[in-house]
Amino acid sequence: MNINNIARKIVLQMKPYSSARDEFSETAQDYIFQDANENPFNSGYNRYPDPYALKVKNQLSTLKGIPSENIILGNGSDEVLDLLFRAFCDPKVDDIITTPPTYGMYKVLAQINEIKLKEVPLTKNFQLNANEIIQAVGQNTKLIFICSPNNPSGNLMNGQDIKYILNNFNGLVILDEAYIDFAAQNSFISELNYYPNLVVLQTFSKAFAHAGIRLGMAFAKKDIIELLHKIKPPYNVNQLTQHKAIEVIQSADIYKNQVEMILSERELLKAELQEIKFIEHVYPSEANFLLLKVDNAILRYHQLIEKGIVVRNRTNELHCEDCLRISIGTPKENQKLVEALNQLNQN
Ligand SMILES: *Cc1c(COP(=O)(O)O)cnc(C)c1O
Secondary structure (H helix, E strand, O other): OOHHHHOOHHHHHOOOOOOHHHHOOOOOOOOOOOOOOOOOOOOOOOOOOOOOOHHHHHHHHHHHOOOHHHEEEEOOHHHHHHHHHHHHOOOOOOEEEEOOOOOOHHHHHHHHOOOEEEEOOOOOOOOOOHHHHHHHOOOOEEEEEEEOOOOOOOOOOOHHHHHHHHHOOOOEEEEEOOOHHHOOOOOHHHHOOOOOOEEEEEEOOOOOOOHHHOOEEEEOOHHHHHHHHHHOOOOOOOHHHHHHHHHHHHOHHHHHHHHHHHHHHHHHHHHHHOOOOOEEEEOOOOOOEEEEEEOOHHHHHHHHHHOOOOOEEOOOOOOOOOEEEEEOOOHHHHHHHHHHHHHHHHO
16 A cells, blocks of 8 residues: 555645744753744743653554654544545545444545545445455545444454455455443454554544543554644644543553443343343444434333433434444433433332
8 A cells, every 4th residue: 555645645745833842842851842833931831832742652653663754643433534635535525435334423524524425334244245345445435434343233253354454455444443342352452553554543532531622643654644734733632632531541450440340330230121022132332332223212211211311312323223222321310310210110
């Protein structure tokens, strides 16, 4: 794969915005900074943040076992997704492939960027139709999105299928691993050296318990990362987020323990849900949520709201008729959920 063949010409040719901190970022000495029109009085946050969040990346590099130069950070994974569209897809010309039912942002971003969307549905068991995906690839197909574990179905995609797609596609495969820390399988990060067209997305929003700081990350070959850096907003990850992220990474053990707790709660909750008559099926999950098929999703959704519990109604998604998606809560929250469901069961 040659990035020059798949990136937008306009992006390859453009000169990026050069910020004050791009032009001078030496930190070895205590310089007087009079180059960025900041307020010079120290508020703790009066200076612009590091555009490349190098301290965060160095910590992540150690945590994930991948060099810093293979990492880009964004204001949530959603920003990284948007950068991928803008770096690789020419509006009204290029297309992308998604595999419904899956995360809604891929489609929204395709619409905003005027990129044609080709949808190749997952099987009834929510697995990839790998052959059909490759058959759907055209001259102008730039990106294939695979979410694993998948939202909203919760299952991991078959690794051999992912590799088949990586091997038979000349564009980029965007593997969204937002939920990988809840899964029994390892991340595809370890495969990056074998697949130059692989981009792995992860986030601080789920296992790392920091959806509020908005920090997403992508791991890929250096040429891809450099191209995304070229077009990103200069200070896209703010200083509060950078500080917090370092704390979070240094406390990784806390979140590992929380993941363990969430996983045992998931199995407990699953067993209890299976006892409830109007719940027809609880799908296997490798994530921090359960997808369940009920007798009437709209009815049960509103009944739960009346009991003060908000779940996600996924009935309009492909293969998800009458399905609710329920995030695993704390033990207390899950207990209340089960009580509420049991009450509904009796009526
Ligand atoms: C929650 C989620 C994300 C996370 O997005 P952020 O912008 O990082 O919060 C990404 N992908 C999927 C599939 C998700 O469900």
